[in-house]
Amino acid sequence: AMQLDPKMPEAALNLGILLLNDEPAASIAPLQRAVELLPTQSRPRTLLGLAYEKLTDHKNAANAYEGALALDPKDTETSLHLAQLYFREGRAQEAEAKFRVVLATEPESRAALAGLGESLEAQKKSEAAEAYRNYLNVQPNDGAVRERLVRLLLANEKYDEALAEMEKSEAGGAPSVESLKLRADILIGEKKWADAIAALKQAVTLAPNDARLRGGLGRTYLQQRDFANAEKELKTAIQLDAKNLTYWKDLASTTYLAGEYSTTLALLDRVAQQEPPTAGELFVRALCYDKLQQTKAALDAYEKFLGADQNRNPDQVWQAQQRIIVLKKTLEKRK
Numbered sequence: 001a002m003q004l005d006p007k008m009p010e011a012a013l014n015l016g017i018l019l020l021n022d023e024p025a026a027s028i029a030p031l032q033r034a035v036e037l038l039p040t041q042s043r044p045r046t047l048l049g050l051a052y053e054k055l056t057d058h059k060n061a062a063n064a065y066e067g068a069l070a071l072d073p074k075d076t077e078t079s080l081h082l083a084q085l086y087f088r089e090g091r092a093q094e095a096e097a098k099f100r101v102v103l104a105t106e107p108e109s110r111a112a113l114a115g116l117g118e119s120l121e122a123q124k125k126s127e128a129a130e131a132y133r134n135y136l137n138v139q140p141n142d143g144a145v146r147e148r149l150v151r152l153l154l155a156n157e158k159y160d161e162a163l164a165e166m167e168k169s170e171a172g173g174a175p176s177v178e179s180l181k182l183r184a185d186i187l188i189g190e191k192k193w194a195d196a197i198a199a200l201k202q203a204v205t206l207a208p209n210d211a212r213l214r215g216g217l218g219r220t221y222l223q224q225r226d227f228a229n230a231e232k233e234l235k236t237a238i239q240l241d242a243k244n245l246t247y248w249k250d251l252a253s254t255t256y257l258a259g260e261y262s263t264t265l266a267l268l269d270r271v272a273q274q275e276p277p278t279a280g281e282l283f284v285r286a287l288c289y290d291k292l293q294q295t296k297a298a299l300d301a302y303e304k305f306l307g308a309d310q311n312r313n314p315d316q317v318w319q320a321q322q323r324i325i326v327l328k329k330t331l332e333k334r335k
Helices: 008-020 024-035 043-054 058-071 076-088 092-105 111-123 130-138 143-155 158-171 178-191 191-207 212-224 226-238 247-256 260-272 279-291 295-309 314-334
Strands: none
Touching: 008 024, 008 043, 008 260, 024 043, 043 058, 043 076, 058 076, 076 092, 076 111, 092 111, 111 130, 111 143, 130 143, 143 178, 143 314, 158 178, 178 191, 178 212, 191 212, 212 226, 212 247, 247 260, 247 279, 260 279, 279 295, 279 314, 295 314
16 A cells, blocks of 8 residues: 555654654664665655664664665755764764765855764874864853863974963853863963963862872972972872872872982882882982992892893993992992
8 A cells, every 4th residue: 555655654753753752662663664665765765764763773774874865965964963863983084084074065064074083083183273263163162172172282292282272161160170170281281380380270179189289389399399399299199099109109209309218219119019019119229328328229220120120221221330340349349
């Protein structure tokens, strides 16, 4: 009866549309029937693609969308659905091409502009920043995309541009902890330690129990050779998150540079309880023993460093070799 009644293709299509949102699985059969009865129309294929997509059947969804576009290449709605599907499937290059098709007809499509930026970023293409800017021209209040742009510029070491975008995001409102962290990351990239410290201190007032924030502030103080404040912040970070060995290691670096060699050795012992020491940690341990005039311990530590380093750090290797010669002579004299 469906073949004899010319209205039946519309009935199948309408039934599919009716079921699409709430019962996508039930909509598949009538939409497939509509595709068969309307082979020259793209719309039933697009709707079938939407149904498959709701069921996370991405392969059949892509096939349906591609079939629709073969019939109507200028269908921007279907191109957008297919572009977004390609992107979710990790097919960034194909997604980029489809987003560009949409933008050729609808240059201010927010979804296409954002999708183009994401697909370019996924391919590590430099045009991603410009694509995000184009999106923000149309949707200037999208803080998430602006943050994405800032992080992209930061990763590409475009610090001035990143700061300029930060200013836009903070205009007219109080900065958040996350925005202050991001600002600090940019300033650290520029080696503007004092400004970075100011941003991190402001963030700490908003989130005093954020261990990563305290640790980052401690590391930044260390860059300024402000050992007292570095030690204070890193100890606070350890109190908040004692399992994070990075804070212990940074504190060991701080105490070593401050000339607190016994404290440094105790901190290195604490780290060594959790993981095997690195060549760098063995070298610092040797230097501490050396500074404390613990000759035998220093000699052993230098030799362990040489075994671990395998000549990857020639300057330190040379220094260790020279100290080994001197320390051996010192021990010989004591006999």
